[in-house]
Amino acid sequence: MAHIAKYKATSVGHMLAHYRRDASSLERDNIDPKRVKNDMVVGHYTNKDGRLVVGRVVPREGEPNWGTVERRIERVNEAQKAAGKRATRKDAVVMADVVVTLPDNVRKGDEDRFFRLTYWYLSNKFGIDNMMGGFVHKDEVLKDGTPARDHMHVPFTPILD
Numbered sequence: 001m002a003h004i005a006k007y008k009a010t011s012v013g014h015m016l017a018h019y020r021r022d023a024s025s026l027e028r029d030n031i032d033p034k035r036v037k038n039d040m041v042v043g044h045y046t047n048k049d050g051r052l053v054v055g056r057v058v059p060r061e062g063e064p065n066w067g068t069v070e071r072r073i074e075r076v077n078e079a080q081k082a083a084g085k086r087a088t089r090k091d092a093v094v095m096a097d098v099v100v101t102l103p104d105n106v107r108k109g110d111e112d113r114f115f116r117l118t119y120w121y122l123s124n125k126f127g128i129d130n131m132m133g134g135f136v137h138k139d140e141v142l143k144d145g146t147p148a149r150d151h152m153h154v155p156f157t158p159i160l161d
Helices: 009-020 023-027 033-038 066-082 111-126
Strands: 002-008 040-046 052-057 093-101 134-137 151-156
Touching: 002 009, 009 023, 009 066, 009 093, 009 151, 040 111, 052 111, 066 093, 093 111, 111 134, 111 151
Parallel strands: none
Antiparallel strands: 002 093, 040 052, 040 134, 093 151, 134 151
């Protein structure tokens, strides 16, 4: 199951802190701090052979952040200006997030592969330059303390060149 949400600039910082599991997000009742170590980030990188690979990555501290979104908007605005077109509106949606919940029928041990393949699919769908990572949360719990279903947040800038 998946759903998509859209965010304007005022919400981006809060949502990215939630994805990254910054200290402020750990205060929520549905996050088990002891399970945060099980979370992972999926992203793309170029391997030593020059091939684009999707896999587990370790993002730099505090990234992605508002600057990540802002830089993408600036690159698009520069291209728009060069083409004689208008810039991105100030009140535009600047980030979208696809949340994908791990299906029941994924075999035990294949969970990470499912999330990597899902990230790869979404990268191809929305453009690899727009992607900010796939944040897999395995640390959330229900009100009774039982583990919630693993899920991945895939934030991206919804910009087409």
